[in-house]
Amino acid sequence: MDISKALLAKSDQLNAADLTGAPIVATISAVVGEPTKPIIELEGMDGRPWKPAKGMLRVIARGWGTETDAFVGRRVKLVNNPEVIYAGERVGGVEVVAMSHIDGAFTMPVRISQKKVKQHTVEVLSEPPTEPWIAQWQAIKNALTAAGYEGDGPAMLATAGQVIGAAWEHPNKISAEDAQKILAVVREDNHQEQTA
Structure with a gap:
């Protein structure tokens, strides 16, 4: 299971x-x-x-x-x-x-x-709507940074892909489901390190 x-x-x-x-x-x-x-x-x-x-x-x-x-x-x-x-x-x-x-x-x-x-x-409010992927990508970068990963945008994108065994050419290609998988794995790893 x-x-x-x-x-x-x-x-x-x-x-x-x-x-x-x-x-x-x-x-x-x-x-x-x-x-x-x-x-x-x-x-x-x-x-x-x-x-x-x-x-x-x-x-x-x-x-x-x-x-x-x-x-x-x-x-x-x-x-x-x-x-x-x-x-x-x-x-x-x-x-x-x-x-x-x-x-x-x-x-x-x-x-x-x-x-x-x-x-x-x-x-x-006078701003136009935000592209949804921007907030999703920021959440992923925040989680990776909190877990100790570093690097520029492309390096972070590669790291995010390695976490779940995937690859994308741009953060706007990450599906909501994949984003949640990345966040779950990174946050769980970070939690385990903090409680170890």
């Missing part, structure tokens, strides 16, 4: 780690799920939706209102805030830092842990 799929880090959704060092600008294609747990589908994310935390849902509601039909076709700029705490640990979280279809920037309080609230500012 091959357990490689069990090692994948929540490949069914967009994670904060995917955005480290590479914010993305994405267009909303649909909002699904339950009214209490909406799931936001983003164009070009290979079926990996964004499941916003309550604080970010409040940010979106402040900017666009609470009717999700209005969200479709609008754009958000998402970043990883490494300061977000969950269950007492800094795990990072996906945050909205800019939105299209708002009249002006706004600031509101957002909870980032049980005991901590910060003033969160959202700017007016």
